[in-house]
Amino acid sequence: MPFTIDFLDDGRVLEWEATANGAIATEHDDYTPRFYVAPRDPGADVDLTSLQSVYEQHPNVVATEMVVRRPGFRRDEEPVLVVDVEHIDRITSLSRQARQLSAYPVGDLACFNVDFSREFRYCLENEIDPMPASDLSTLRLSVPVTETSGETYTELSVAGDTVTGPPADLLTTVQTALEEHDPDILICSTSEIIPTLYEMAAAAGVDEFTLSRWPDVAYQQLASRSTYSSYGRVGHSPARYNVPGRAIVDESNTFFYGETNLDGVLDLVSRSKKPVQELAWASIGNVLTAIQICEAHDRGVLVPWNSWRHEFYKPVGTLHDADRGGFIFAPDVGLHEDVHELDFSSLYPNIICTRNVSPDVIRCECHRDRDDVPGLGYAICDKRGYLVDVLQPIIDARDDIKAAIRREQQRDDPDEERLEELEGRSGALKWILVACFGYQGFSNAKFGRIECHEAINAFAREILLTAKQRLEAGGWRVVHGIVDSIWVTPDPDVDDDDREDLETLAIEITESVEIRLEHEAHYEWVAFVPQRGSDAGALTKYFGKVAGKDKFKIRGIEARQRSTPPFIEEVQRECLERFDATRSAEAVLGCLQDAIERLRSGEVPVKQLVERNRVSKPLEEYTQNTQNVAALKRARDQDLAVHPGQDIEYVVVDDEKASRGRVALAHEEIESYDPSYYETELVRAVESVLSPLGWSRSDIHQELAKTRVPELTAFTDAGNN
Structure with a gap:
């Protein structure tokens, strides 16, 4: 099966298959991509034959025909117009013309299967699985940040070896590495390496330089760089390039490769039908959508170009009840001994699968009087929803992978390469499962529906409340709970003999809610951090010592924040270790004082x-x-x-x-460096450690001042003597 697919300007397509002896190209000159046109609303009186006759005269249209498809999961099969196009770059423009060429009002027609990425479209339409049959070889090219602004490089890393010198030397090293490794994948620190190397070759007169496996095409630019905003966060998308015969992984523009590894990427390739290169730059939502599109394709359902799902009518009271998130038990600020963390396994995906929450069956007409969703009165059809078929295989696969990880870790001599592969695959699937819930409420989701989002939250609130009540009845006190996790400690008002076994309770709750409640961890102690300037607990800031192990679990505080300098992180972790050993705030402050002295003396690198x-x-x-x-x-x-x-x-x-x-x-x-600034950052980090004990930043400053007074006095006395 091809691992990458190239589209040439003249319409030819190259399928590249990895073999033990290198990649083999198969050339096709008969590929005609297609899109569909159908009435926007079911039952609309729209005659598509007139539009068909117009399209048949278009110079970029190869063929048209009327076929039977489902224009949506909630629609039956009906006649739709399929338009075969001569070149993949003409799909979007010809789809836009459907409204211009038709005599019907703009809102009467809809186009389908339009905005697919190129390689994904090719695999979908030709029933191709782009999962490579052989291992893929890789070559990494990287440049330091100081080299990214110029038109040429003087330093370049090739397969881990740094090369400096004139352009001709760098180009020779790259070409030699290409011939030696013959990589299927080029892993680049930035995609701009590709055009820059060619510009260097042209300027240096190195005519034979090429990254491509196809002699007629050096490289192609697929997209320009852009800036975007998602959920209030600004992101940057670099320009994307294609090198015939090789997949490109741009380390500055890849989520899944950066968060997992190549094994994680390949696992999703097999599930989404997106080849390696497209999978590498795709977002979580993009990959989830691709998996959903594959399911729709198997069911004969077309994919809308633009989402136009209306929100079902709701009374004001239902709107109020539905507009809530997951259940949260405010953390009990402070230090707690003997704490257990219990997590529901993949709670939201499992709610979708066990409760059949899917856009095509939520609030169905056939059961409109039924109350299936707690507190909201939504009905869910008995017919199995498509989203269940999308997610259940992923849930099952991740459970199997996690079990394999546990087995490997328990071996006397674990295979580290095998563990790395399994952890990469597990991580990739985790991100898909994490996103599946939120994507139901995303306005641009191809198949999402806000009622699914609301129903999932309603089920989650009921499940967490059920677990809380049963745990408390069993003699355990809940000290924190958020969405899918609960932290409990033995209730001091309950005798040990009357307290129920936690594992037994977890099994009982699992059977009751039909979603596995797992014992995630046992902590010797856990500290829940208050919000800054408030006594209320911060929902996602805590730290604790894992029982029986020499490690801490840290969430939300500076040591887990991406902007924190390594020195601040190191000191905060030292403070945690000091606190664990002594349970003494004074000992932590002593650690802080030592760090401040190192800062002031200029000892910190x-x-x-x-x-x-x-x-x-x-x-x-x-x-x-x-x-x-x-x-x-x-x-x-x-x-x-x-x-x-x-x-x-x-x-x-x-x-x-x-x-x-x-x-x-x-x-x-x-x-x-500025020691005063970093001292302030140190105090802030130590405040996170001591605030569960009631210490504020001003308390820390006052205590530090006390320790400095004797030092100053001693200095003065020495001067007087």
Whole structure:
């Protein structure tokens, strides 16, 4: 089966199959992609034959015919117009013309199967599984950030070896590595490496240089770079390039490869029918949609170009009841001994599968008077929903993979490569399961429906409340609970002899709610952190010592935040270890004092103080002189392109300044740093550790001041003597 597919300008298609002796190309010149046209509303009086006759005269249309398909999961089969197109690049423009060429009003017609990515479309229409039959070979090319702004490179890493020198030397090294490794996949630190290498070759007169396996095409640009916003977060999408015969993985523009590994990517390739290159740059929602489209295709259901699902009518009271999230028990701020964490396995996906929550069966007409969703009065049809068929295989596969991981870990000599493969696959499936719930409420989801989102939340609230009540009745006190997790500790008012076994309770709850409640972890102690400036507990900030193991579980505090400098993280973890050993706030403050002294004496390596922050907008749009702005100004001075959605790394050298001198970029030669600024960051991190014990930042400062007074007095006395 082909692992990558290339589309040439003249309409030919190249299928590349990986074999033990290298990749083999199969050329096709008869591929005609297609889209469909149907009435937007079922039962509409629309005659498609007139539109068909117009399309038949179009120079870019190869053929048309009337076929029977389902224009939606809630619609029966009906005649639709299929249009075969001569070139894949003409699909979108010809689809837009359906409304212009038809005599019907714009809202009467709808187009289907339009906005598919190219390789995915090809695999779907030709019933191709792009999962490679042989292992894929890889070659990594990377450049340091200082090289990304110029038109040529003076330093390049090839297969882990750094090469410096004139362009001809770098190009020779790359070409030699290509011939030696013959990679199926090029893993690039940035996709701009591809055009830059060709520009270098042209400037240096190196005519024979090529990354491509196809002699007639060097490379193709598939998309330009862009900036986007998703749920209030700005992201940057780099330009995308294609090299015939090789899949490209751009490390600056890949979620699944970055969060898992190549094994995780390949697992999703087999489920989504998206080849490696498209899977690598795809978002979670994009891959989930592809898996749903495959299910729709198998059922003869067309995929709408634009989502136009209406929200079912609801009384005001139902709107109020439905507009709630998962159930949350506010954390009991403070330190708790002997704590157990219980998690429902893949709660939301399992709710979908056990309760048959799917867009095509929620609030069905055939059971409209039935009350299946607790508190909302929604009916769910007895007919199995398509979303169940999408998710159940993924749930089952991840359960099997997790079981295999446990078996491998229990061996005397675990196979680390096997574990890496299993963990990559498990991680990839986890992200699909995590996204499946939220995607039901996403307005642009191809098949989502807000009523599914509301129903899942309603079931989740009931399940968590049921678990809480049964655990408390069994002699356990709930100290925190959020969405799918519950933390409990033995109720001090219940005798040990009267307390029910936790494993037995978990089995009973599992049987009651039909979703497995697992014992996730046992902690010697757990500390729940209050919100800053409030006594209320922060829902996702806590830390605890895992019972019987020399490790901590940390969530939400600085050591888990991506912007935290390594030194601050290291000190916070040292404070946790000191606290675990002594249960003493004074011991933690002693650790803090030692760190502050190291800062002030200049002992901390500058690289340990690098902060990493995301750029949210162009430099010109910032109105405050923040550290990010100072860093962006320095980057601009050095002709380094940092786009909204990308990260910028810097060290704070003088936080009192308002200019670009406030920071230094991480790659610069940095001789000093601002110890006062990093001391403030240290105190903030230690506050997270001590706040569950009632310590505030001012308390920490006061205690630090006490320890400094004797030192100052001793210094003065020594001077007087």
